[in-house]
Structure formats: structure tokens, C-alpha cells
Amino acid sequence: MYAAVVRSFDSSPKYEEVESPVPSGEHEALVDVLAAGLHLRVRAQANGSHYTSTDELPLIPGIDGVGRLPDGKLVYFVATDTALGTFADQTIVDLRRAVPLPAYADPVLIAAAMNPAMSAWVTLRRRVQAKPGFKVLILGATGNSGQMAVQIAKLMGASQIIAAGRNPERLRSLTQLGADVTLSLAGDPAAVARNLGEAAADADIVLDYLWGEPAAQAMLPILTRRSDRSRLLTWIQIGSVAGADAPIPSAALRSANFQIIGSGQGSVTPAGYLAEFPALIQAVADGKLTANPVVYPLSRIEEVWKTPADSQQRIVFVPHNK
Template sequence: MSGEDVMKIHAAVVSSFDRPPAYEPFELPAPDAGQALVDVLAVGLHPRVRSGASGRHYTSTGELPMVPGVDGVGRLEDGRTVYFVADDELVGPLATRTVIDTRRCVELPAGADPVRIAAAMNPAMSSWVALRRRVPLRPGQSVLVLGAGGNAGAMAMRVASLLGAGRVVGAARHPHSEIAAQAGTARCSDGEIAAPAGAASGSAAEVVSLADVGEVAADVDVVLDYLWGAPAAEAMMAVLRARADRGRELNWVQIGSVAGPTIELPSVALRSANFRLQGNGQGAVSARAYLAELPALIDEIVAGRLSLRTRTAPLADVERVWVAAEEPGVRTVLVP
């Protein structure tokens, strides 16, 4: 490759899956047909970014060196600001500049905050796409979110409410934690804790202990599961055993696996009820379908109906930020 075909940038470079990315020079190939160069403005440090940089994500090719990241906000050479989804074949967005596939970007409205967009799009997208594409939510249906104690789970409760759920229940290990309480009223053994401003509105929303799922959420219509592992298996059987009408359809959508990559599921779970188990992620939903949902989701974030608390850090400090403890309820955004 000639010198005219590459440009020097700085990026968060992964040279070993056992070490954090390091801020160092990197050669960026020039854009090809259907691609564009962007100056990166903001990139969220999502759990998905970390799993990709460690080689643990199921889409990992194992090739090094690599520049991680799954999405970001950048400025095109003509001055337009866009949100873009990273292409696995291109240099990732954790860089001062990168090349994007122009089919995988959406122009942002004037005045949109790049940090807000970079922070919220990824955690909101999983539930947004699940409830609009994977199992389209019908007005008034009820939704259970397993993992409401995490940013994506708490966001999923707000998404469900926004999309017309009649009732939203979140299940968390600590239902009165700050993150879980952002999404709805927390129920615990000694009563309820009122949700703060910004919690899910437009539907009844509450957060309960995982141990109480069978009692409280037995007759929900859709489950968004960010946990998997043993907690999901236990919750699944508790809900199925407690259903008043086992012929009532239950759609269980597996999204994340923070509690473990596998479960032990009795076969009776799939025979004793009208129960559908499916996943939502890269491969389960086409890239075209994901991209079609971006403009509407961006509108909700720009309007402030879906948001996350953020903290920003310079991209040059990526190695330090990578190993620092995350503040609950806050999404780190790296800015060049």
C-alpha cells in the first residue's frame, strides 16, 4: 500500500487481548467507494466495546492489531455531523479520524449533542429494535426487563414505556439501586421507593427483586433478558409456573449475558406453555433493519426522552479510563 493510500491518525489500538488499548499512531486506509472520512467527535465506551476489544464477543475475528468501537458521532468533510455504526471491515471509531460506510450513518439534526448521542444510542438500540422488529410491541402489552440494574436494562424500561407498554416491570439484584430506580418505582420488602424525575412515564413501571419475578410478573407478554445464566433460568421457570393462563403467548427475547453465557433449561419449559425463546443482536436482526430504526431512535434521544448520565474523557487517556471503575448509572464517552 502506497503512502498516498494511508493517512496517519492516533487511535486506541489493541495489540493484545490481555491488555487495555493504548493511544498510539495508526495508519488509516483512504476511503474507498461508498465510504467517507470522518473526524470523530464522540464514542461511547459500552460493554460491547470492551468485549470486542478483549476478543470475547461472538463477532470477534481474533485479528490484531485492531481499533475497537461499535458506533460513534463524527463530522464529515462537508461539515455535516452524523451518527455512524462501525463496519467490522473498517478501522473502529476509537480514533481521531476514521472511515465509515456511508450506508451505515444518519445525519444528526442541528444542535444535537454528540456526547448524548454517543452515550445513549447503543444501550437504547437493543430494546428499541427488539420491541419494534424482533417482537413488535402492541399497545397495552406488558414487558419484563431482566437486568434493570444496568444501564441498558434501565433504558429498556423507558423504551418499553415510550413504545406503548401498559405495564413495565424491571427485575434487578438490587431493585432500589440508583440505576434501577431511574426506570421505575422500586419495590422491596419494606415498601416502595418512589422513582425520581426522568423515570419511565406513560405506563405503570416498577422494579422488583429477581426473587419476586414469578409473583409480580407472571402474566407479562414480553421479556427482555439482559442477564442469561442461572438468574435467567430461574426467572424463566418462576414466570412459567406462575402463569394463570399458560396458553397466553410469552415472548422471551435474549439480549445480553452478563450473568453467564449458558443456561440449563428443562424441556418442559418449551412444552408446558405458549412460550417463544429467541435472541436479538447482530445476525438475529439484519443490518438493514437496524439501520432503518436509527432515525426514530435519534429523534427520541435528541428530544430528551431517552438519555443517560455521561462523563467524558480524552481519547488520549483511554488506557487509564479503560481500567478505572465505572460509576453506576453513568456512561463514559471518549472524545478526541
């Protein structure tokens, strides 16, 4: 079979012929890969920078995908915790990590949407109890996951969605996805923080895909402008595009009913993620959540890897024989 193979964390994957894998465990099966998305998490896996990296090489990247089981059933699946990922003609699937797809589901759309949608979906269902009518600030709303978060917050009954990001064109497009207020994060950091404080003073939840200085600078302006400081504000750290560390002001933790939590691998159990897959898959398959997939054959992995992905699109690879 053919696969994308990473042999050095300093170089892009190469399209190579490799031996087909053989299932060995009780719950394992060989799956024909139909589509697999190039997510930010996959890029971090391939360069060894993700916090779950084991530094094992060579590896086949790809963390999830849509495939066909030997009995013909289509499934969405999450890759096993090995160096054998989903950017290949075939891979090994742990059947306990696989969910059947509706017959009408588009494999490419599912592969494009599931990973970026998963963070906000699981966060709002598993890390907090988001009740209809909640107000949310999304920091980093112009990224792939942030754009999904806007749609998911709307779907889950948010009464106000404040979307903040840097790209002006994408920021404007978020109103069509459900954002009530859009704010630019470009410009003077102090002015940006003040604007966030005014707009998000009564938020219940912050979905933070940025972290770093933008998060730290926004906390006090938001908290000090709250009409009721005893009303809980839950700040959820999901991504760290703006920096792995944030100098949190100590006054933020004392001046209001304020908590900071994280959401990601480890903070939610694998069983918790798996339990959310069917409803999320259904929402994507039914068109309640939209993505803009662009399809490439896996054989073009080196070329596509070097091209920055447009946040308005989701790159999906399909094996050469599909």
C-alpha cells in the same frame, strides 16, 4: 492522527500516533470523530471475547460514534466490519451505515445513548410486534441497557414494566424512568424466582440481559402462575451477564404458550438496524430517552479503561483536538 490501539487481547488499548486511514471503497468517506462511547460491546471487542471477534490484531476499538463528514454534515455511524474502529481522531465510514443528525443534537449524548438503547428499541420493533398495552419484565434492568429498556418500553406504550436487578440504589431510581414494579435479584435464588413468578405472571415479553441460571430458574415460576397459559409469552435473550448458557427446563416449553428467541447482530439485518436509527436518534435528541454521559479525552484511554464504569453514567471519548 492519534488512536487507541489494541495490540494484545490481554492488555488495555494504548494511545498511539498512527497513519490516517484512506477511503478506498465507493461508499467510503473519511470522517472526523467527534464522540464515541465506551460500551460493554466495545470492551468485549477489545479483549476478543465477543462472538463477532475475528482475532485480528492490532485493532482500533469502537463500534459507533458521531462524526463530521468532509461536507460538514454531522452523522451518527456504525463502524465498518474491519479492525478500524471509532476510538481515533479519524476513521472510515461506510455512508450506507451513517444517519444525519438533527442540527440541535448533542454529539456526546447521541454517542452515549445509541448503543445501550439500540437493543431494546430494535427488539421491540423488529423481533416482536410490541403493541401498546403490552406488559414486560426486564431482567438486568439496573445495567446501562436495562435502564434504557425501561424508558423505551414506556415510550412504546407498555402498560406494566417490571424491572429486576441487583443494585438497590439503581433499582429504586427506575421508578422515575417508568418502572411500575421493581424487584431485587439479590438473595436466595429460589425466593427470587418465586417473586418473579408472582410479579411477572401476566407478562407478554421478557427482555433478558442476564441469561444463565437467573433466567432458567425464573421461567417455570412465571409460566405456572399465568392466569391464561395459552397467552403467548415471548422470552427474548439479549445479553448474558449472568452466564453464556442457561439450563432451560423442558417443562417450560410444554406447560404454556412460550417461545424463546434472541436479538442481536445476525437476528436482525443491518438494513433493519439502520431503518430504526432515525427514530431512535430523534427520541434521544428530543430528550425522550436520557443518558448520563461523562466525557474524557481519548488520550486518557488507558486510565479510564481500567476503571469500572458506573452504570449510572456512560463514558464517552472525544479526540484530543475536538
